[in-house]
Amino acid sequence: MKHSLASRLPAPLRKLLRPLLDPYRRYRHARVIHAVRVSLGLLATILLTTGINLPHGEWASITMLVVIGGLQHHGNIGKKAKERAYGTLIGAGVGLLLLLQHAYFGLPIVTYLSISVVCGFFAYHAIGKGGYTALLSAITVFIVVGHGDNPVADGLWRTVDILIGNALALAFSFALPLYAVFSWRYKLASALRDCAAIHGRIISGQSVTDDDYTKQVSQVNGAMVQLRSLMPSVSKEVRISVTELDAIQRNLRMCISTLEILANTRPGGEVMAQLQLSLKAEHRQIRVQLIGMARALQTGISERLERKVAGVEKDDLLQEPVYSALDGYRLLTLQLAANVDEMRGRLAQSSGRWRI
Numbered sequence: 001m002k003h004s005l006a007s008r009l010p011a012p013l014r015k016l017l018r019p020l021l022d023p024y025r026r027y028r029h030a031r032v033i034h035a036v037r038v039s040l041g042l043l044a045t046i047l048l049t050t051g052i053n054l055p056h057g058e059w060a061s062i063t064m065l066v067v068i069g070g071l072q073h074h075g076n077i078g079k080k081a082k083e084r085a086y087g088t089l090i091g092a093g094v095g096l097l098l099l100l101q102h103a104y105f106g107l108p109i110v111t112y113l114s115i116s117v118v119c120g121f122f123a124y125h126a127i128g129k130g131g132y133t134a135l136l137s138a139i140t141v142f143i144v145v146g147h148g149d150n151p152v153a154d155g156l157w158r159t160v161d162i163l164i165g166n167a168l169a170l171a172f173s174f175a176l177p178l179y180a181v182f183s184w185r186y187k188l189a190s191a192l193r194d195c196a197a198i199h200g201r202i203i204s205g206q207s208v209t210d211d212d213y214t215k216q217v218s219q220v221n222g223a224m225v226q227l228r229s230l231m232p233s234v235s236k237e238v239r240i241s242v243t244e245l246d247a248i249q250r251n252l253r254m255c256i257s258t259l260e261i262l263a264n265t266r267p268g269g270e271v272m273a274q275l276q277l278s279l280k281a282e283h284r285q286i287r288v289q290l291i292g293m294a295r296a297l298q299t300g301i302s303e304r305l306e307r308k309v310a311g312v313e314k315d316d317l318l319q320e321p322v323y324s325a326l327d328g329y330r331l332l333t334l335q336l337a338a339n340v341d342e343m344r345g346r347l348a349q350s351s352g353r354w355r356i
Contacts, residue, residue: 023356024298027182034178038069041172045165054164055157059143063088063165066136068173079236080132081173085166087133091140092159094118098141099155102148111148115141180233181354187230189297191223191252196290198259199336203276203283208263220256224249238353244346251343258336265329279330282337289340293347302351305344 049057067084102111122138144155231245296302
């Protein structure tokens with residue numbers, strides 16, 4: 001396991017900073033931490049620009065908000081902050097050139113036409129890859145140039161303010177980072193616990209049509225959507241390929257789909273009691289592995305993922321023909337157990353990277 005910052009701190013300081021250093025607490029209070037970080041960044045820009053009496057210092061604060069105001073996860077910050085920084089720098093440079101040509105030629109119609117052509121060029125590139133950089137470049141042109149009647153000195157000061165805002169934004173974006181991999185781990189852990197609860201309802205004969213069951217299914221489906229949106233950031237943070245993350249996501253999706261089919265094909269009465277007895281080992285294996293994966297993801301203690309739960313060898317059983325609905329139910333249960341075990345193996349294989 002990678003050595004964390006907390007492990008290198010003295011014990012008294014580690015205890016004092018535990019609420020900030022604990023990944024799960026940071027995950028639960030991510031919005032508060034992000035809001036505080038942005039507030040402190042804005043305060044720093046205000047104090048700096050007013051302290052040295054920079055003209056138009058408000059643009060440093062505006063740049064701070066533009067660069068990191070909407071960025072929460074560390075995996076997004078590097079790429080997005082660069083895109084936004086490039087956009088503001090390109091726009092400021094082009095704006096200064098437009099101001100200089102206006103001061104030299106003094107022809108408003110040429111300035112208006114130049115601004116329109118430049119912004120049209122940025123708009124052309126705003127649709128597609130790097131679109132936000134192009135759009136921000138066009139916006140920054142107007143910040144620096146206005147309608148061409150801004151003094152060159154004002155344009156220079158605004159460019160300086162933008163550079164200050166960019167530098168401080170990048171500095172604060174890496175302060176107490178909120179890693180996307182934490183959100184991915186804890187959301188996946190919650191989804192696996194919900195799957196275990198749904199499976200428990202199915203095999204115990206509880207209702208699979210009431211509000212509680214519907215709520216559980218909605219939660220796990222919503223978590224699956226959120227997990228997919230986190231994958232690009234997680235991949236950048238911990239160097240797990242998106243293909244590998246997608247394979248884990250596919251295991252979760254198959255688990256949810258199989259549970260829904262089991263809920264709709266579950267037999268009743270004595271038949272279900274007989275199935276419970278014959279599939280006791282598989283039911284135990286499914287529950288133990290779902291809960292075990294959830295605990296490993298939440299605590300970061302991945303050694304439990306290396307332990308295989310004793311179960312029935314399924315390779316031959318999965319090849320047997322299906323003669324009745326009961327055979328189908330039994331086969332689906334075996335398939336669910338195999339899928340859960342495959343997911344455990346994938347998480348165990350990649351645990352060295354996601355357990356930061």
